[in-house]
Amino acid sequence: MRAAAFLYPWDVVGDPRAPAHLAELGLHQVTLAAAYHSTRALTQRHPRHRIVTARHSAVLYPPDPDRWAGRALRPYAQDWVADPDPFDTAARALTAAGLEVHSWVVLAHNSRLGADHPTLVVRNAYGDRYPWAPCIARPEVRDYLVRLAAEAAVRPGARGVELESCGWYGLAHLHGHDKLAGVGLGGAAEYLMSLCCCPVCLAGYAELGLAEGEVPAAVRRALEPVWAGAVPPDGGGRAGEWAAVEELLGPETAGAVRAWRDRAAGALQRAVVHAVRDAAARAAVDGFRVLLHADPAPHRCGANAGVDPAAVLACADGVVVPCTGGAAARAAALGPFAPRPAGTTVAANLTVVAGMGGSPGTLAADAAHAAALGANELRLYHAGLAGAADLAAVRGALRALNRSAGGRAQGSGAESAPPT
Template identity: 30%
Template sequence: MSYRAILSYAWDLAEHGVGNSVSAFTEMGLDTVSMAGTYHAGKFLRPQGKSGKVYFPEDGTAYFRHDDTRYGAIKPAPNSILTETDVLTQLCDDGRMNINVWLVLMHNTRLGMQHPDAVVRNAFGDPYFYNLCPSAPAARDYAIGLARDVTERYPISGISLEAPGFTPYAHGYHHETSFVRQDPMFEGLMGLCFCTHCVTAATARGIEAEGLKAEVAARIASFLDSDVDIPEDMGRAFWMAEIATNSDLRAYLDFRAEQVTSLVAEIRDRVRADCDVAVIPSVARPTGGAWYEGTDLRAVAEITGIIEACFYEPSAARIAADLFDLKHRVPDDTRIRGILRPSYPDIENKAEFLAAVDILVKGGVTDLAFYNFGHQRRKNLEWIGDALARVPQ
């Protein structure tokens, strides 16, 4: 099935009208709408907003009508838009485009605050409320429930799984404050989860998780007690050295990947067989860095067959490099989708954007998606039609 998609939010589709939006999308040569089915908080500038130019979505809510019986302790929080309209039903009923639902799974502050026993915790036991832990049974049940629920209640063609794993420490949070210079070594250690669920499961696999937890806490405390600032390049080298020489850390990182891989496998097993399941592997750049979040690119590609990579880079050359690396990390028969942002902060001119599309097509990537309907100026959206005209049918 062809995948020429526009990523969209329910609030933008509702404001512009689903029918009007679909008409505009089809004129651009698109055949798929990928609507966010669950999403986090944000502050979004909307160049074409009709009721305002800045939008604050409700944190951690679902944009489809859910069935509580498909969930355990953690259930979706319905977005208030559902009291007025069901945009996903309207999209499906329109019938002119394929409908994909993009699900943000573990990155959910609202639900993390409600279920602190199911969130990531660092080596000191501090909770990261923005990240449900993929080792926590309740969090896993929630993620599986979302995927089952939306694919059984709506006649959609597929789902895209974002944030199935461990969100990096430096991903960002409201008014995040630090007066210590943070480097890759610090961020790597601070982002490790040592919650009870992770430690118990890792210990059962023969990993010295408690010892590693104490070692990581001591290393971080030593840095915070020091007067040393570590430059970015040195911190990256120190982090690489730690991974290369600390066998307990390497085993723990492998364990994290096993947790995420098994979750993706359960989701693929539980949703409709005729429904595509793609994995958006990372919030970081480049795509190869997804390993830190627990995304084993080869393993999840073998399960789902589809990797939907965010080629969020400022040049066609960098996109070429990212694709080159990604193709070496997944099986040859993997279907790679590419998500592009045709504007600042990525590719800011049309010629470079078209060159990036040409590079992806030459590399065998003809399934393309564009982020995001509500965030782009009209001129940038127009580039999409020109780009798709260069993609073979």
């Protein structure tokens, strides 16, 4: 299987050894951050630093001033990497080491944008704003995200893009000093806390037959027992989770809300893919691939945005699917994408940082299981964050997988088969 690992430009910029070290792992591709959210990252192998603090969402290249002239919403520049174009510097070095580079673009997850433009973010049924989650139903937000995707995706040297948070974001967020664990919400109640009740979304619900104020009132009624200590229904699994949403909200209200949200997410995803492909065509990049980080349950929010599997594979070149969490979780995540058009990619995303819940020691077995479920590529999170022991396990697993693939190719009579 073709294997790629995620990486930040600061893992490479200033470290001349990094590209060769990554190539020696047996990777075919690096998915390199071009537009990313705030983070604090350990860089344990870098010769000049150990911690990088990206204070806010930013692009890791110089944005085109003409593209953004006169626009209220525009990408923020970074100043934590001492390089005018960290993406380009890193991409050139990685390409020289024989690694194909694809850009990694985070879209509807941007706390600074929400702080600067508080009227444009998701607002829950209680009126609380989520500054990390721009409301994708708003035309100005959608326009910003489409423009950002086109610019950040098609950077010099990139052969494709992987789009994260290309859909609804909600309550769940890796926030600093989070204090949300006092009540166990479960997936269904978390979904209700993620529903946007801003004026644009309320108008959208009304278009689908819901009276003004009906959605926030229904959410508050459904959640009142939860705040009083009742355990909310959850159902288990994606289908059971949605059944619990219908139980909490009522099937008619739940259906109308989901129809509005599906419409907004689908419109954004189609517009983003179209804009990226147009940008790649203008840049004369043949074979530029557009993949979305995706969850096969359309109602889910977050970095792996909920999608309709058939619709997204008819639009994009493929998906990157979260597959950490064991065999059952992998089957549930990959199964809905199994009947797919020829030539599309279903990449199994596996965490290989043991300290972040990953299992680098079982990578070969996990990859084989993902392949049996229909995955045809691997994504490994994250080559820069992984420790020495994690990377040693990755190296061994990828060598074993490549030997296995080579043996199958010889057994079939093929002279040699490139990774698929």
